[in-house]
Amino acid sequence: MFRYILRRLLQMVLAFFGTTLIVYALMFAGQGDPIQALAGERPVTAAQRAYLTEKYHLDATGVGGFFYRYFDYVRSLLQGDLGQSLTGRQIGDILQAAWPVTLKLALIALAVAILVGVTAGVVAGIRRASIFDNSTLVLTLLVLGIPTIVLAPLAQYFLGVKWQLFPPTAGSQPTFYALLLPGIVLGSLSLATALRLTRTSVAENLRADYVRTARSKGLVKRRIVTVHVLRNSLIPVITFLGVELGNLMSGAIITEGVFNIPGVGFNLFRGIRTEDGPLVVGIVSVLVVVYLVSNLVVDVLYAVLDPRIRYE
Amino acid sequence: MSDFETVAATENQAARRGPSGEPGTPNQIGAPQKPRSLAGDAWRDLRRKPIFWISLVLVVIFTLMAVAPGVFTANDPRDCLLSRQHAGPSGGAIFGYDFQGCDTYSRAVYGTRASLLVGALAALGTGLIALVVGMLAGYFGRWVDAVLSRVIDVVLGIPLLLAAIVLLKRVSSDSQTARIAAVIFVLAILGWTTAARVVRSSVITAKEQDYVAAARMLGAGNGRIMWRHILPNSLAPAIVVLTIALGSFIAAEATLSFLGIGLKAPTISWGQDIDTGRIHMREAATPLIVPSAFLALTVLAFIMLGDAIRDAFDPKLR
Numbered sequence: 001m002f003r004y005i006l007r008r009l010l011q012m013v014l015a016f017f018g019t020t021l022i023v024y025a026l027m028f029a030g031q032g033d034p035i036q037a038l039a040g041e042r043p044v045t046a047a048q049r050a051y052l053t054e055k056y057h058l059d060a061t062g063v064g065g066f067f068y069r070y071f072d073y074v075r076s077l078l079q080g081d082l083g084q085s086l087t088g089r090q091i092g093d094i095l096q097a098a099w100p101v102t103l104k105l106a107l108i109a110l111a112v113a114i115l116v117g118v119t120a121g122v123v124a125g126i127r128r129a130s131i132f133d134n135s136t137l138v139l140t141l142l143v144l145g146i147p148t149i150v151l152a153p154l155a156q157y158f159l160g161v162k163w164q165l166f167p168p169t170a171g172s173q174p175t176f177y178a179l180l181l182p183g184i185v186l187g188s189l190s191l192a193t194a195l196r197l198t199r200t201s202v203a204e205n206l207r208a209d210y211v212r213t214a215r216s217k218g219l220v221k222r223r224i225v226t227v228h229v230l231r232n233s234l235i236p237v238i239t240f241l242g243v244e245l246g247n248l249m250s251g252a253i254i255t256e257g258v259f260n261i262p263g264v265g266f267n268l269f270r271g272i273r274t275e276d277g278p279l280v281v282g283i284v285s286v287l288v289v290v291y292l293v294s295n296l297v298v299d300v301l302y303a304v305l306d307p308r309i310r311y312e
Numbered sequence: 313m314s315d316f317e318t319v320a321a322t323e324n325q326a327a328r329r330g331p332s333g334e335p336g337t338p339n340q341i342g343a344p345q346k347p348r349s350l351a352g353d354a355w356r357d358l359r360r361k362p363i364f365w366i367s368l369v370l371v372v373i374f375t376l377m378a379v380a381p382g383v384f385t386a387n388d389p390r391d392c393l394l395s396r397q398h399a400g401p402s403g404g405a406i407f408g409y410d411f412q413g414c415d416t417y418s419r420a421v422y423g424t425r426a427s428l429l430v431g432a433l434a435a436l437g438t439g440l441i442a443l444v445v446g447m448l449a450g451y452f453g454r455w456v457d458a459v460l461s462r463v464i465d466v467v468l469g470i471p472l473l474l475a476a477i478v479l480l481k482r483v484s485s486d487s488q489t490a491r492i493a494a495v496i497f498v499l500a501i502l503g504w505t506t507a508a509r510v511v512r513s514s515v516i517t518a519k520e521q522d523y524v525a526a527a528r529m530l531g532a533g534n535g536r537i538m539w540r541h542i543l544p545n546s547l548a549p550a551i552v553v554l555t556i557a558l559g560s561f562i563a564a565e566a567t568l569s570f571l572g573i574g575l576k577a578p579t580i581s582w583g584q585d586i587d588t589g590r591i592h593m594r595e596a597a598t599p600l601i602v603p604s605a606f607l608a609l610t611v612l613a614f615i616m617l618g619d620a621i622r623d624a625f626d627p628k629l630r
Contacts, residue, residue: 253571
């Protein structure tokens with residue numbers, strides 16, 4: 001167990017450096033004159049140039065210089081200093097304003113996935129091969145196959161614009177109601193997966209020996225399902241949903257962009273549109289860290305939750 | 313994308329333990345027939361599934377559309393007149409005209425080519441990387457396996473969309489071929505891990521077989537054993553995974569084009585058309601709905617096809 005956590009940590013560190021190195025190399029290495037880019041159209045005096053070169057160690061060339069600046073970037077990333085966007089705002093400030101909204105949206109999506117997905121999954125697992133089971137299988141296949149860039153605009157059009165059941169876009173201070181439709185769209189993918197996972201593991205656990213024992217003891221079916229089966233079936237679902245929370249926070253680019261929700265994904269969406277390089281890199285770096293950490297936490301949680309799983 | 317791959321992986325396990333076929337499946341014990349192969353069994357299974365036929369027909373239609381778009385529409389997708397902006401259906405334009413006054417249906421038909429090209433070539437590239445990595449890791453084992461498996465773990469840990477955004481932002485060229493090549497390259501180097509794991513595990517199974525030992529006894533070298541004996545036997549599962557991956561690559565390409573960093577005009581792609589259609593949805597909805605439907609149907613067709621074939625080839629399901 002300890003060795004597993006240690007190995008997993010090492011893996012995360014590797015993935016962290018691998019990804020940030022790629023991000024850094026692609027965005028900053030081999031660009032033109034960074035000092036001139038900073039100054040824009042204005043001329044740069046020799047003194048300013050010398051000061052900036054000294055400050056950012058731009059005179060160090062070759063592999064050593066590259067790695068020096070790379071570690072500089074990683075250090076400021078770890079300290080939470082993400083620099084400025086092209087519009088002059090601190091990226092840290094932008095993210096600080098955006099996180100609560102993104103978190104709210106992710107939680108709504110997760111709640112939808114749990115309420116609908118797990119409930120329907122349990123019913124489908126108990127009534128295997130029934131009409132309900134088969135129709136949920138087809139429906140989830142549809143949801144899994146339809147890309148978000150189709151689902152989000154169509155939901156916005158039909159439910160928001162045409163039938164006006166939900167507000168089509170959220171403003172700068174989104175209410176819960178305005179976030180509900182985007183939350184459902186965002187959560188639909190997790191919903192489908194959670195449903196299928198629950199269904200499989202409920203169906204599998206229903207065949208287990210301890211269920212037969214419980215049944216022969218004379219327990220009512222309701223108790224068997226809620227106490228015995230559900231407890232064991234939900235372990236994989238819980239871990240999946242944990243991973244999903246990380247995914248939802250980093251994966252809401254399209255949904256937030258379409259529904260105009262001022263979260264992290266929306267800022268990334270806007271950064272890409274307006275060719276704001278520093279903003280894109282800053283947000284992507286943070287999101288990668290969020291993604292890696294949430295994956296690690298969940299993997300460790302999995303090992304703790306389920307003693308049947310042995311890691312060497 | 314990566315989401316779907318995890319789903320596909322869990323689904324794989326789910327399918328194994330899922331409902332074990334229709335109870336009345338005839339076994340035909342003792343029937344005077346020649347012995348059936350796994351492929352024969354799979355074919356008998358597939359033949360009865362409507363979902364297989366529907367997705368196969370869709371795949372064939374979209375492939376034809378990509379090869380010869382002129383057969384499906386007589387209108388030129390680049391023949392745009394602002395004077396007929398958002399005009400209703402007329403002439404060959406059965407779904408009317410979009411914001412720029414282009415034939416909506418014709419643009420959707422011509423958009424098939426870029427999507428399928430990217431999807432197919434990315435799947436091919438993925439397949440090649442996966443075969444090489446999976447084969448080396450599975451066949452040689454020990455430290456080769458250890459190193460390559462860690463590489464797979466690290467690449468699997470990189471979120472596909474975010475990495476693709478960074479990689480593609482770097483491509484400044486606006487030439488059509490360069491952009492298509494860049495998208496294919498990015499999808500292939502980020503998306504090969506699931507297939508590599510599948511190849512690796514099937515190679516590990518195959519190399520323990522008697523015919524491999526026999527070949528080695530006859531003096532065959534590593535290269536010959538890998539190429540002639542193991543490769544043909546580990547190809548089938550890889551192809552199934554790649555069919556599903558093809559669908560998700562098409563979705564990924566559309567997403568990148570939607571964001572404005574994938575394919576760009578003058579290349580016609582569904583992702584871009586969905587984006588422009590979305591912005592003008594209040595004035596006219598068909599320019600949004602038509603490319604959306606094309607994209608969703610294509611992705612679904614490949615995913616359902618791969619899903620059906622995988623289920624049919626899985627002997628544990630019988």
